[in-house]
Amino acid sequence: MKVIICGNYSELSIKAADIMEKLIRAKPAIVLGLATGSTPLGLYKELIKRNKEGIISFKKCRSFNLDEYVGLSSGDAQSYRYFMEKNLFDHIDIEKSNTFVPDGQASDIDAYCRWYEQKIQKAGGIDIQVLGLGGDGHIAFNEPGSAFDSRTRVQKLAPQTIEDNSRFFNSMDDVPRLAITMGIGTIMEARKILLLVSGAKKSLIVKKCLEAPVSEKYPASIIQKHPDAVVVLDREAASLLGGK
Numbered sequence: 391m392k393v394i395i396c397g398n399y400s401e402l403s404i405k406a407a408d409i410m411e412k413l414i415r416a417k418p419a420i421v422l423g424l425a426t427g428s429t430p431l432g433l434y435k436e437l438i439k440r441n442k443e444g445i446i447s448f449k450k451c452r453s454f455n456l457d458e459y460v461g462l463s464s465g466d467a468q469s470y471r472y473f474m475e476k477n478l479f480d481h482i483d484i485e486k487s488n489t490f491v492p493d494g495q496a497s498d499i500d501a502y503c504r505w506y507e508q509k510i511q512k513a514g515g516i517d518i519q520v521l522g523l524g525g526d527g528h529i530a531f532n533e534p535g536s537a538f539d540s541r542t543r544v545q546k547l548a549p550q551t552i553e554d555n556s557r558f559f560n561s562m563d564d565v566p567r568l569a570i571t572m573g574i575g576t577i578m579e580a581r582k583i584l585l586l587v588s589g590a591k592k593s594l595i596v597k598k599c600l601e602a603p604v605s606e607k608y609p610a611s612i613i614q615k616h617p618d619a620v621v622v623l624d625r626e627a628a629s630l631l632g633g634k
């Protein structure tokens with residue numbers, strides 16, 4: 391695991407974009423694993439800029455998102471499909487038919503989750519998986535206690551996640567209680583992992599996930615065992631690392 395500490399959020403976003411640019415230029419038909427949340431927004435802005443400047447193209451690439459709320463339609467402004475369209479897909483040259491976000495309205499969710507896993511396999515697996523970090527150490531929506539070999543499935547959201555994510559909804563009651571999420575086993579199969587964390591609020595959970603022993607109590611701690619994981623932090627998120 392490689393840890394890169396940047397001065398601030400803007401530097402973090404540029405560093406993450408540099409890592410992705412290198413891979414996309416080397417393999418135009420790359421399979422991207424994408425994340426939602428506030429943290430990758432700066433990275434997506436950078437990727438849009440570099441796409442518009444002709445530095446990178448997404449024409450041949452495919453993308454798979456980590457998760458989606460159960461029950462929300464793709465047109466719902468709180469859905470992760472909507473988030474991806476507005477914050478990335480609408481602004482780059484990717485073919486929309488090559489972008490996959492779990493379908494929160496699938497009628498047979500278990501069958502759908504199996505299909506999503508197969509779709510990733512058939513695409514040749516994920517080359518680079520972007521991750522954010524939940525306040526309780528979750529990655530995608532794999533809450534504490536999720537098995538390290540878990541696959542794409544429905545996950546009940548932890549109370550802290552419901553509270554953290556309520557900022558995007560009118561009230562806590564509006565936050566869906568269930569989500570479809572790639573499993574930790576699914577995520578760990580990505581050839582490269584790029585975990586981004588910003589802000590002092592996450593400094594303690596960053597320390598627990600990166601420095602404490604690997605444990606299902608802190609889902610992101612499994613990244614310590616990935617053969618090619620890069621963690622990009624800003625100074626605030628890294629402030630408790632290294633015995634501090």
Ligand code: GLP
Pocket residue numbers: 425426427428429430456457521522523524525529530531551555
């Ligand atoms: C949600 C997403 C996660 C994301 C997390 C942190 O729970 N399912 O994939 O990493 O939020 O979000 P933020 O970057 O806004 O702190």
